[in-house]
Amino acid sequence: MTSLRRFFVDWARLGTGICVYALSGRTPPNAYQALIRLFCASGGRSSEFLSRWIARLRRPYALPPANGVLGSLSKQDLAAIAHALDKRGFYVFPQKLPAEMCDRLLAFGLDQPSVVREDESALAAAGIRRVYRGDRRAPRGIRYDFPAEDLLANSDVQALLCDASILGVAQAYLGSRPVADVLTMWWNTAYSDKPSEAAAQLYHFDMDRIKWLKFFIYLTDVDPHSGPHSFIAGSHRTNGIPPDLLKKGYARLPDEEVRQYYDAKDFVDFAGPCGTILAEDTRGLHKGKVVTTGDRLVLQLQFSNSLFGGYYPPSVMPRLASRQLQAFVETYPDIFMAFSSKR
Numbered sequence: 042m043t044s045l046r047r048f049f050v051d052w053a054r055l056g057t058g059i060c061v062y063a064l065s066g067r068t069p070p071n072a073y074q075a076l077i078r079l080f081c082a083s084g085g086r087s088s089e090f091l092s093r094w095i096a097r098l099r100r101p102y103a104l105p106p107a108n109g110v111l112g113s114l115s116k117q118d119l120a121a122i123a124h125a126l127d128k129r130g131f132y133v134f135p136q137k138l139p140a141e142m143c144d145r146l147l148a149f150g151l152d153q154p155s156v157v158r159e160d161e162s163a164l165a166a167a168g169i170r171r172v173y174r175g176d177r178r179a180p181r182g183i184r185y186d187f188p189a190e191d192l193l194a195n196s197d198v199q200a201l202l203c204d205a206s207i208l209g210v211a212q213a214y215l216g217s218r219p220v221a222d223v224l225t226m227w228w229n230t231a232y233s234d235k236p237s238e239a240a241a242q243l244y245h246f247d248m249d250r251i252k253w254l255k256f257f258i259y260l261t262d263v264d265p266h267s268g269p270h271s272f273i274a275g276s277h278r279t280n281g282i283p284p285d286l287l288k289k290g291y292a293r294l295p296d297e298e299v300r301q302y303y304d305a306k307d308f309v310d311f312a313g314p315c316g317t318i319l320a321e322d323t324r325g326l327h328k329g330k331v332v333t334t335g336d337r338l339v340l341q342l343q344f345s346n347s348l349f350g351g352y353y354p355p356s357v358m359p360r361l362a363s364r365q366l367q368a369f370v371e372t373y374p375d376i377f378m379a380f381s382s383k384r
Contacts, residue, residue, distance in 0.1 A: 048082055051075035055087075062349050073350055077248050081287040084280040085324065092216070092252040095346045099217040102373055107209030111318065112136045114206050119213040122320070126214050126254070130277035130325040131309065137316030138258055142197050147260050147315075149195055150187070150226065150338045157182035158239045159232070173228055177336065180230035184240045187226045189356040192340075193380060196362035198224070201342060203369045207256060208376065210320060211344035214254050219344035222379040223249065223353065226260075226340045229268045231332045236295075242331055243293035244273070246282060247323040249353075253345035259317040260338040268332035269312045270319065270339075273303055277325030286326075299326060348379060355381050 058072020079087035107114035111134050114122070125132045137143075154170040159182040173185050192198045201207060202221050211219040229240055236242040247253075263269050275281050283302045286294060300308075310330065311319055321327065329337075358380040361367045370377050 044082070047078070051079050051082075055079065059349065066348070068349050068352065070352075073352075076251070076350060077291050080248055081290055084282070084284065084287065086279055088251050088324070089279055092346060095251065096216040099346065099375070101212050101216070102218045102376075104208055104212060104373070105205050107206045109204035109206030110136065110138055110142075110201065111204075111206035111210065114209055119209050122210055123213040126320060126322060127278075129274045130281075131272050131274070131311075131319060131321040132210075133311065133313070134318045134320070136318065137314065138260075138318060140316065142200075143260055143316050145197055146195075146226075146340060147338060149197075150228065150260060151177070153187060153191055155185040155187045155228070158184040158186065180228075180232045180336070183230055183232040183237050185228040185230070189224045189353075192224050192226055193356055193358045198340070199358075199362050199366055201258075201340075202377070203366050207342065208344070208373075211254050211256075214320075214322075215252055215344065215346045217346045218373075218375050219254075219346070220348055220378055221342065221376055222253075222345050222348055223255075223341070223343035224356070226338070229329055229332050229337045229339075231334060231336065234331060234333065236328075236331055238293050240329060242268075242329050243295060244271075244299045244326045244328045245291075245293050246276075246326055248291060249351040250345040251347055251349055252324075253322070253343055255321050255323050256342045256344075257311075257319045257321065258340040258342075259313055259315055259319075260340055261336065262314050263317070263337050264312050264335075265310065265330075266333045267335040268330050268337045269310045270321075271308065271310050271328050271330055272321060273299070273326040274307045274309055275325070276303070276307070277322040281325060294326070344376075353379070355379070357381050 054071050054075040058069045062068050107119060122132050151174040152172060154172050157169050157171050171181060208219060257270055286302065358377065361370065
């Protein structure tokens with residue numbers, strides 16, 4: 042099939058897939074693959090086009106004032122943050138997560154059983170769970186992942202999903218009402234000194250949705266040796282990833298290959314103390330660096346403009362920790378549509 046014919050076939054599959062999604066709430070696999078191929082073929086223009094239409098259909102909520110863990114953000118503050126995200130692809134907030142919340146989430150991360158990834162092996166597929174506190178001095182895998190349902194049952198995580206300042210930033214950047222859809226937390230360890238695909242330690246772009254914004258929250262101190270997050274500034278923009286790299290598709294890319302295309306100043310590493318909060322459009326090239334000493338615990342919240350895209354098993358949001366959170370979820374149901382409720 043010629044590249045031009047493939048381009049039009051993919052648009053047809055994408056259009057059909059959008060209709061199926063509108064009726065069923067599920068994205069056909071071939072439509073999702075078409076979304077990725079069109080992104081690579083157009084340098085991102087296809088996703089920008091779709092995002093403009095979503096912004097018209099999913100008008101922003103009239104959210105409460107953006108006061109929360111990110112501070113008290115005015116409309117001007119939100120616009121400035123969205124502008125910085127649009128230009129560079131990331132924003133590090135001056136405010137830190139409150140120390141008491143960090144302490145509780147760290148204790149959760151140490152004592153809640155998590156799924157172990159032994160580098161590229163099948164431990165994760167087997168669903169083997171361990172309590173990280175007992176393994177901390179001698180990790181059994183390169184990464185320990187916490188299932189989304191366990192995170193949703195945590196009152197601090199619930200509060201962050203409903204935090205007005207986080208939601209205000211997400212909505213300002215997306216230009217439409219946000220959907221909380223990917224919720225993860227994990228430990229990275231010094232189990233291996235080689236970059237791991239399983240631990241996302243090679244440069245890559247994400248393409249689970251049409252447009253999204255991720256919030257990374259450090260729950261341990263992160264220095265240059267404990268696996269700081271790394272991002273290539275501006276690579277999230279249309280044509281921000283060179284065609285030669287996009288031709289490889291949805292792939293992991295070694296450092297030496299990526300460095301041929303960007304200036305050294307564009308490579309940004311995010312070290313920071315416990316409580317550091319970073320927002321990022323991971324459509325740009327990014328990775329977690331290899332942990333050489335110590336470890337790193339990260340909580341990640343993602344907000345998207347639509348659930349069209351990759352499939353994630355539905356997660357159940359159990360009874361909310363307070364009536365205030367319950368009222369928030371009932372007032373802004375679209376934000377939480379990815380999570381079913383247990384009654």
